[in-house]
Amino acid sequence: MSLINMKGRFLVLLLLSVLACSPNEQIKEEIVYLKKANGNFDLYQSDVLGQWEERLTQNVGYDWQPHWNEGLQKLVYYSNDSTENFTVLAMDIRSKKTDALPLAHLADYRLSPNAEYIYYTTSDGDSKNIWRCDLGGNNRYQLTNTNGYNGRFSLSPHGQKMAFVSDRTGSNQLFVMNLGNGEVEQVSFFPLIAKYSTWSPDSKRLAVCLAEASDDPKWDIWLYDLSTQGLERFTNTPYSEQEIAWSLSGEKIAFHGTTENDGDQIYTLDIADGKFTKITSGDFYHGEPTWVPIR
Template identity: 25%
Template sequence: MIRSAGTLILSLLLLLVPSVSGAVLYIDINAPGGKRMPISLPDFVVTGGDAALARDLPGVIGGDLAMTSLFDVIPRQAYLERIVPEHFLARPLSFPDWKMIGAEAVVIGKVEVRGDQMAVEMRLYDANLGNMMAGKKFSGPVRRFRKMAHEFSNEVLYAFTGVRGIFDTEIAFSARPKKGRGKEIYVIGLDGRELRQVTDNRSFNLFPRWSPDAKLLAYTSYRTGVPQIYMRDLAGGTDRLVVRHGNSKSPGSFSPSGDSLYATLSVGGNSDIYRVSLTGSAVRKVVGGWGIEVSPSVSSDGKRVAFVSDRSGSPQIYVKDIGSSGERRVSQAGSYSTSPSWSPAGDLIAFTSLEKGRYAIYTVRPDGSDQRLVISDDGSCIDPSFSPDGRYLVYTLQKRGYSELKIGSVDGQWRRGLFRGLQAVGSPSWSPRQ
């Protein structure tokens, strides 16, 4: 829905092209603990609509930037200059006033509301040089203002680091609805806002997985009484059954091209990993064996698959070069290792492992080296899923009778809650960039 081509019509216009500088590497995104960029986010100018937008929009951007640990948002009480409509015509900002309070960058914005539509112009200035580093104009429904702010946060991050942001991405997950015993699929924004329910058939709906273009969600549903894989077209709201072969079924991950789905299918009680073509009807076994083989996660080059097998006597993570016969165990820790998620760059596999009576999240290189504990807590941390920039993991924290979704950085330095509003939340899956 949110990601349908139609919705993204927040039409994008590049402003004042000559003065927009390219990606200047002001901040090294890979140097944690380095100097933070002090940035000011003064109230936007609002005409014709809800005056609260003046703070809501910069508030969204401030929240996004705080997540990166690369910026310090200067509190607005310190600001000396108020933004007025003339700042979007010819009047320059009073840069000495911004530098005086320590700001090295300033984001200003102007909102015009007409009915339920709005136009937003946002600009990022370098307070030292006085030049505009990024400028964009968005238009669309007022209720999508957060989306527009997230997109500009992406611009700000790109201007300073040369790395594209992920602030407009979303997380799909399963949870128990307020009424009922089943589970439904939900999607929520990265900032924990704009929760929406995707399925509503009151059975068990599990394991949502995004297509590479973020337009489809594959998931398992028990709506007919047995677990089947369906594909939800998020824009159209329609479902289609993906595969009839086998008994239990769960989606693992799409191939990078999006033309097939790696899934777990069970035949005669034996669960193996198959590649299911989405354009035709071909179903091909990729990983077999007498044990339980589940949870395929495909590398971004489409050449390798990580999966879980209990062939050693307990579930562990293995990697296979697709099409070859070699399979290598990569998880070393723990008596129970599951839920592999391959990083977008292909250099790491995150997974859940049980050690000393507690589930925690580890990363390991695909050759089995350099295994590290990255996220543990007072409870079980399970179901990791990489962000599209490879810097974060979304996961489920379970304590006694309680669960929530959290986001943590892969370096283990940062984490925060994402969602705790429903019972039995789990199986989070991070959307690709749109």
């Protein structure tokens, strides 16, 4: 066999081996969440089975709203010091070093997946709308422009769509906007009301917290397929699943659940079989889970 043929055969085998490995097998991930202990909110990290826990922040103020940003390859979160000075920080998970991000005064601050834009909200009287600008605060663009509430937005991993909650139809419902042309599609309808949403890693599905409209709604997770526009109920429990986050591998959804016996804890839910796993424990408040890659 010639050297050229040997090289060609090697490249084919290498390509086949790469294709044989699914993206899920290549992703190792852990969970980050906030925990209130000793009267303070800090961020903690856990493995996917809840076997260990590591404290990430030691701030004397509050740290909350953690989200992994793929563009920065860092954990982005809100932070207040003891004098309530507000900042948005980006943490390197390995070194725990942080950098302050610009324009932290913007409300509901969220970086785009590629870290090129800041999405935020502005309020005018009883109305709230969603805007976007670059990291320098320039090229400001209004994405929603209706009276009433527009917020609780989540950005698709490929950066082309945004899910958000709006009361433009008379109750809080979930909508999806195409960020390229501004077209808006309504996902949920009354008598259901919507609260939180999270995207699958391939941007093809949404998970959303929906409940029957009432004074004490019990939130369940529903799955929405963007290609078929099908909305199916995924959980049906006597308590609420909230603050949901789809895993980077696509295999699980983490959420904040509250029960009478266990209080506020973090759980995960397997997409394939619906199996619940309790991640946190103890008489502490836990909330706002997100996922970070381990490399």
